[in-house]
Amino acid sequence: MRIAYFPGCTLSTKAKGFNDSARDSAKALGLELVDLEQWNCCGATFPLLTDNMLDLTGPARVLISGRQQGGRLVTACTICYNVLRRTNRVIRENEDGREKLNLFLEAEYKGDLEVLDLLQVLRDEVGFDKIWEAVKRPLDGLKVAAYYGCMVLRPPKEVAYEEDPENPCALDDLLAALGAEPVNYPYKGECCGAYLIVKSPQVAGELSYTILDSAQRNGAQLVVTNCPLCQFNLDRQQGLMGQRHAGFQPIPILYFTQLLGIALGLDSGDYGFEKHYIDPCSLLASRNLIAI
């Protein structure tokens, strides 16, 4: 199955490991992610800050490009997913705005492109059963905490594909399908601090710490996430966390697609583990999931 794919800026640069592992594992599951021929930055939540249609031209252009390539567009970065979904909704529901954007971008886009998150596609179209059958290296009861971040959960009516956005389970179910033991903890959908890392790193650090602390107290050995900003916050701040909280144990933060690739028996050499601040390799090697 082929589906149009929007990598976004971060996945093409700092989070290349996410992109490569996503493409890799999707392909192994029969899902070919076809890059959009023309794309630009989605705006990373900032276009949605005001009612200014000009700010929406960026993501709108992505949607138009996606529409030209078919009826569906999938993205792995959840921030891109959030922005594109919500921009789509504005275009569908705001007649004035739709007209302005189409005039400016010289297009006739009606807002009918279906924007999907990669995890959503894995759940609904590939199916976790199929993934379970395709697993070559089961994770053997590894205790993994799924961290959803906010982008796929809020605002629930606009972006959530979970039955109960207050208690999400898609990532947990995927982990179970890979043979891991998903850890239940109350902070799985709480904010990591997001862009506060730039302005108030201490606040962001505390938010991230609370998440990791809760996951660890519930037995997590590893955390997986679906958002490059979350991964950055949870990963990079651990040095400071150790300084400020005595007894803090570092814990590796992976993208769920990296773990998926490993479980499917793929070669994780290109997954960018060396770029992670907290090294995941020793844990993975100790479980015979990768070769050192």
Place this chain on the structure above:
Amino acid sequence: MTKAMGRIGVFICHCGTNIAGTVDVEKLAENLRSYPGVVHSVDYTYLCSEPGQSLIKEAIAGKGLDGVVVAACSPSLHEATFRRASEEAGLNPYRCEIANIREQCSWVHEDKAEATHKAERIIQAVVEKVRLDEPLTPLKVPLTRRALVIGGGIAGIQAALDIANSGYEVVLVERGPSIGGRMAQLSETFPTLDCSQCILTPKMVEVGRHPNIELLTYSAVLEALGYVGNFKVKILKKPRYVIVEKCTACGKCTKVCPVVVPNEFDRGLSCRHAIDIPFPQAVPTAYYLDEESCLGLFPLVCDKCARACDAGAIDYDMQPEVVECEVGAIVVATGYELYPVEQTGSLGWGKHADVVDGLEFERMLSASGPTGGEMRRPSDGKVPKEVVFIQCVGSRDPEGGLPYCSKICCMYTAKHAMLYKHKVPDGQAYVFYMDIRAGGKGYEEFVQRAIEEDGVLYLRGRVSRVFQEDNKVIVWGVDTLSGKEIEIAADLVVLATAMVPSQGAMDLARKLRIATDEYGFYSEAHPKLRPVESLTAGIYLAGAAQAPKDIPEAVAQAGGAASKVVSLFSAEELLQEPITATIDEERCSGCGICVPVCPYQALGLDLREGRVKVTEALCQGCGACVVSCPSGAVQQRNFTDKQVLAMLTAGLGMEG
């Protein structure tokens, strides 16, 4: 003017500026003076006033009017007023009609010229109607002076007692095995902290003993046909399998019953057996055998209870019985239920044993409850030292729950917190609130007592999440007055969930053909002035079934409903509007099409005579049969086809 034209008087009301502001009333009065049949046409500021009515009466007498058109507000407001005035002046009241030029004209248009023109057409149309109106006499219909009260909670009990004490018979139907309703489940009531059962049971006993009250418990209303003064009701008496008159409530049966199921009276916090009594003070004081949880009755699997019963009160062969009765009025008092905790999203989900709702907490407080009144938490039986109460769960929440305020939660939460502190003086109670609604008598002082005397900590803010961590329940909230986020590691969390109508309220509304709002609360006839009547004549409302309310309000409303019933019954006779259907014998071919169309079964096909006949006492004047008749044999008095056509011709300004 020929006699056939009539001598009709037209009276046009200014209604202050309500009509006169948009309609040129003086011009109307002048124009209508020259309309065929109109011999008198005047305008006046307020016709509904005493001088206004005198104006009409004097004109009737002075000018020998044989018909009156009052151009004013909606007939639903003052038709009765003007008809009475006409009657006093010697004119048949059914030759007095209202032309609505307010709600249907001046209030909905802005252009004065157009509005005036339209008003003139409306009045002309009504003049045409009056011209052909027959002078009718109201029908006297039989009135059954017995009332049906549906629901045996405090509202139903009070209504039944008030009606019965006025000397009329009451049938009180309750679907549970005992009357008492929610009040029987409460521990203490605000603001006096009276023991709920202690103040309720005397009334329950009174009902049980009252010679005028026939108490049908473990029963449900199947059907209610008819109309005010003449309802025919079918009631299903479910088999209790216990003969009430023989049962001594000794309890031997329940001790030998092998079945154990959750106890609904204790909201699932304790268990009961298949044969059980809901509480010791039940009325009737008798056990009941729950068919669903019993091991089996057909065929009989176990007979331990019958063998243990010394009084021989158990009868496995009892059958359901359908009872028919005739009543003149119905009071609906079916009470409330609580919004399910499972639907409260992130607030504990019903998964956590230590997150409970208001009624569960009442049972935990109650001396007759699962812990005998000792404060213990459901998960491990430990005494909770930190208890968080959360108000407005599901209420005042248009997005995630119900938009309305459930009215009683601020008060019962204060009560809960106080009673908790009385039982656990070294415990800490927190209340998360948005506002405090304590408007009743002594209510504000009650809440202050909780804060000042019992040390309950009130936090103004909402709660975002409640979850289990180890053996504590973590509550995330905020205190907006200090601007701080609050995290409490509680032992127990009590949710003040929204009040919703009892299960089955909508079905009952359909059976009775009364209206409900979108939440299932029964609709009152007017929100301000008619709070105890439904929109259906003869059916009255009492208690939380109509809207969230507390006990004093329920009792007051029940008394109000009872007084409406008593005033209905105290009339010497019941008068019915005579705008009934008539059948032209010569035109009626006996096709029978009209018969099933009538919602009141007032039409019947007489096979011997080959034509349809009307039972006037049942006819409500809806006109459905008139529309259905292919030959025009059925006509409605004072709404004949001839009249309607004449009104249309005049109203549309066509040539006659």
